[in-house]
Amino acid sequence: xxxxxxxxxxxxxxxxxxxxxxxxxxxxxxxxxxxxxxxxxxxxxxxxxxxxxxxxxxxxxxxxxxxxxxxxxxxxxxxxxxxxxxxxxxxxxxxxxxxxxxxxxxxxxxxxxxxxxxxxxxxxxxxxxxxxxxxxxxxxxxxxxxxxxxxxxxxxxxxxxxxxxxxxxxxxxxxxxxxxxxxxxxxxxxxxxxxxxxxxxxxxxxxxxxxxxxxxxxxxxxxxxxxxxxxxxxxxxxxxxxxxxxxxxxxxxx
Numbered sequence: 095x096x097x098x099x100x101x102x103x104x105x106x107x108x109x110x111x112x113x114x115x116x117x118x119x120x121x122x123x124x125x126x127x128x129x130x131x132x133x134x135x136x137x138x139x140x141x142x143x144x145x146x147x148x149x150x151x152x153x154x155x156x157x158x159x160x161x162x163x164x165x166x167x168x169x170x171x172x173x174x175x176x177x178x179x180x181x182x183x184x185x186x187x188x189x190x191x192x193x194x195x196x197x198x199x200x201x202x203x204x205x206x207x208x209x210x211x212x213x214x215x216x217x218x219x220x221x222x223x224x225x226x227x228x229x230x231x232x233x234x235x236x237x238x239x240x241x242x243x244x245x246x247x248x249x250x251x252x253x254x255x256x257x258x259x260x261x262x263x264x265x266x267x268x269x270x271x272x273x274x275x276x277x278x279x280x281x282x283x284x285x286x287x288x289x290x291x292x293x294x295x296x297x298x299x300x301x302x303x304x305x306x307x308x309x310x311x312x313x314x315x316x317x318x319x320x321x322x323x324x325x326x327x328x329x330x331x332x333x334x335x336x337x338x339x340x341x342x343x344x345x346x347x348x
Contacts, residue, residue, distance in 0.1 A: 097123075097269030105133050108273070111152075113144040113284060116245030116277035120253060120270070126261030129347040135236045136346055138253050140245030140281070143174040150177045153239070158182055162226055162240035164189050164219075164248040173243075183235070187226060189219030189248045202300040209313035212251050213321070216328075219248070224332030226252055227259070231334075231341040244281065246274040246306050254311055258325040259339055260346055264315055268308035275306040 097107075109117045117140070121133030134156060142161065145153065153176075160183040161176045170186060194211075201207055216223065229235045242248035250271050257267045282304065315325075322328040329339055 097266060097273055109137075109156075111145060111149045113146075113288075114140055114142060114149070115281045115284070116140040116249075116274055117239075118245075118270075118273065120257065123257060123260075123262045123266055123270070125343075125347055129261070131257070131260055131262065132346055132348045135238075136230065136256070137237070137239035138245060138249045139239050139241035140249070140277070141173065141243050142176040142239070142241050145177055147177070154178060154181065157237045158239055160185065160229065160235045160238040162187060162229065162238060164222065164226075164240060164242040164252065166191055166193055169193065169243060185225075185229065187222040189215050189222050189242070189251070191218075193243075196303050197299045202302050205309060206313060207302055208247070208305070208307075208310045209317060212247065212310075212314045213317055215248065215251055216318075219251075220332050223252060223255065224329075224334050227256070227329060227332065227334045227342060228338055230256065231338045231345055233345055236345060244274075244278065244304075246271075246278060246304075250274065250306070250311070251314075254315060255325060255328070256342070256346070258315065259329060260343055264312065265308075267315065268311040271311040272306050272308045278304045278306060 104122055105119060107119050107122070109119065111117060118138050119133060120136045120138060121131050123131045125131060161179060163170065163175060163184070163186045166188050176182070176184065196202065196211060199207070226240060230238060240249060240252055254267050254271060257270065318325060318328055322331060326336070326339060
């Protein structure tokens with residue numbers, strides 16, 4: 095099964111909304127032990143604050159019990175949170191405190207640029223990532239959605255670690271990450287329409303920052319292997335022991 099598709103009779107992976115462009119179900123992916131990630135149990139997304147009232151109700155109809163917000167305190171204060179946050183368990187777990195201006199970093203066009211930034215996010219946001227993993231190991235937490243602003247970078251890090259711990263193979267994880275590329279194109283087209291001044295100001299930004307190429311995720315996961323000894327060893331460093339990983343797997347696999 096391709097990352098963007100679903101087999102006959104399975105739910106649709108991408109869930110479309112007017113101004114939320116990267117809301118996706120992580121279900122259906124094949125894991126080890128002939129198991130699969132449960133459908134309609136774990137979702138990844140971009141800025142949920144942009145949901146309309148009708149769309150918010152559509153999200154609630156998915157049975158969402160928990161919203162995990164990975165954005166900075168400034169993003170939260172400026173843009174707001176999931177419109178029905180008082181009706182779910184809402185967790186604000188920033189991966190970093192201030193959004194960096196990546197366009198000022200050297201080597202933006204290097205194939206390793208984004209993967210290196212993701213490793214830095216793990217350094218700064220490891221505590222938040224560990225908390226996410228512990229939350230997702232609890233049956234009462236799911237169905238859950240975790241999100242950031244674009245649903246690509248911070249969200250992509252969490253998705254890759256969760257899927258990897260579930261036993262999903264690396265190529266599938268990289269393909270799931272790459273699904274964000276088209277979503278970024280839709281988001282940029284929308285911004286150009288609703289906020290042309292912002293779009294014009296961002297026009298000089300290096301294209302690599304908005305890309306979601308599978309090789310970026312491959313390099314990121316390979317560096318986790320090299321630096322930490324694999325995803326389970328990384329999880330242990332984040333305070334997520336083997337028992338919690340097994341609970342995570344029981345909670346999210348079928």
